[in-house]
Amino acid sequence: MDSALIPKGAKRCPFPVFATGIAVVGAVLLWGVYAMGLCWLKGLNQTNMNDYYGFALWIWADLAVIAIGGGAFFTGLLKYVFGIDELKNIINLAVVIGFICYSSALLILAIDIGQPLRGWFIFWHANVHSMLTEVAFCLSLYFSVLTIEFVPLILENRQIDKVPFFHNLSHNMHGVMAIFAATGAFLSCFHQGSLGGVAGVLYGRPFAYREGLLVWPWTFFLFTWSAAAYGPCFTLVVTKLFEGITRKKLVKDNVVNLLAKISGWMITTYIIAKIIDTIYWMGVTAPDMGFSVMDFYSNNSFYGIWILFAEIVLGGIVPAVILTVKKYRENKKLLLVAIILGVFGVCLNRWVMVLQVMAVPVMSFDTWALYLPSWQEVATTILPVAYGIILISLAYRYLPVFPQEQELYDTK
């Protein structure tokens, strides 16, 4: 039915099967859209946020999708700026994922603010001292860059490519893509970093606050580094998911292993920095403010020291070891464990830096503030996931996302 749109020679499931899948996910998407509508029409009283929990599930989701979408800027940097050519076979996927993640982040922010129609005030009345201002500028600009990076792939659709103008446009855009990749990497560094800065500058919140370099707290650098380190893990997880669902090999092992190796070394360096940061915070920063480490991990029903262990050991040291040691990395099961743990680790870090920051009491007579999200919050958080599944499925079906697909199919 839609065979004229499918890349030449590519095997795709029958259209009714595809349409049914999209319809199921589409129903979830509509559920999310309904919840989003409620939040916009009735206000944020639809959520379980409160004055203690001004930042909640959405902001975590926002930070998490941006971190795991970091594969786009980092893979782009490696391919176009550092010239690691093998990565051309996975860069398309990284860009699509990045586009989905960043557009989702923008959508989440639009739902999260109390006065959505005033969202533009962040640009118009910008406070240059605020990390959130930096986030807004870099996020919007980098999303534009991602769109520019995504367009050539769309133009490669079999039917669109037949139009000479689009064919030439796509060709020329590829030619200048290095400039956009470099711009994207620059913007993304600041964007990821400023998200880390959002928590790190809160000197009224001893759990979040970090010293730093000039105007940037250490979390600024840790967030950028972790997004670059863990972003590729998510790109690889999505690749493996695609290969599992389609029961086809889509990217050659050498490409997967190369990206996994780079990610492994990045995670190793990141986790060393994170451990040093944690030790300094435990030993100097928090005590200066009158807190012992265990004040942050006790007297409540959820946040125990396990969360620090899970973030640093399970989500950091374990994937770092697996991905840096060749023998482990080339073991398919261990590789899968490592990349899943990596994604888990970075998402947990973002959780801690948003939700635990809000939960910890600061005044000596205050209490822990725990909260459970409302269904509207859950639905609007699942909304970008459903949107992402639909968009990436459409991209896979109609665009040459995996350049090695045909070759691998022929070899088989």
Place this chain on the structure above:
Amino acid sequence: MTQDNHGKKYKFGMVIDLDKCTGCGSCMVACMSENNVPFKEDETNKKDSITWMRVFKLTNGKPFPETDICYMPRPCMHCGGKGDHGHSPCVSVCPATATDYGHDTGIVSQIYTRCFGCRYCMGACPYHARYFNWWDPKWPDGMEEYLSPNVSPRMRGVVEKCSFCYHRYQAARDKAYHEERRDEIEESEYQTACTQACPAGAITFGDLNNPDHEVCKFVNPDPHQCGKPRNPKAFRLLERLQTNPKVYYISEREWVRKAGDNYRDGEWGKEIHSSDGNSHK
């Protein structure tokens, strides 16, 4: 004659005598009434009720008969921020400059029509002095007639907080101009609603820069240490965070003064030296 406050005119502040406070809540009621603070039918959940002035109940944690209670009224602290330069925790993070530090008054303002409700300031404030309008403000029929015309009601989706009854300062300033006193306002001409409502006289308000004002006499702020009180019975909430509030508390009771900040085991009562060279006792 004024003490040094980076050369600025006023530095309005408040002193609350916790040994006088009975926890009656008059300050909270007066504040809500004065500032058109909306309320819900059910106000039991204090985590989403708007209380610019909130009275916390503290206990010494000891069993009867040593049990002791302290009520702590908590308005916005109008922090001067690190170094007392006006970079309050909330002001420095607001992305749209919707909250600002008045260098001529020391008051942290909130511009409701500019706030777009990101709530970053709420996350930044360790005192939970900032409140979000989760609902549209509604008053029972007829009660709109009693709203103060001097304070704009806030819309859903924006943050609000104690303004030290800034409209009263504006009125006092206007009066002074009209009487050709420039902006030399008397201590009694600008008082907050909570100060006037307190039946126990526990709240005192005035200019911390003016040694003739009661607030200054009570706490004797040290201008060379960002306004830290020199009165040993006075303290500021969370002094160690270096937020430099302009609300001071006084108590004869040691456990109350200790509850004003966080101390690790063995730190209380000793000189504490922090890594940035500051010392604290």
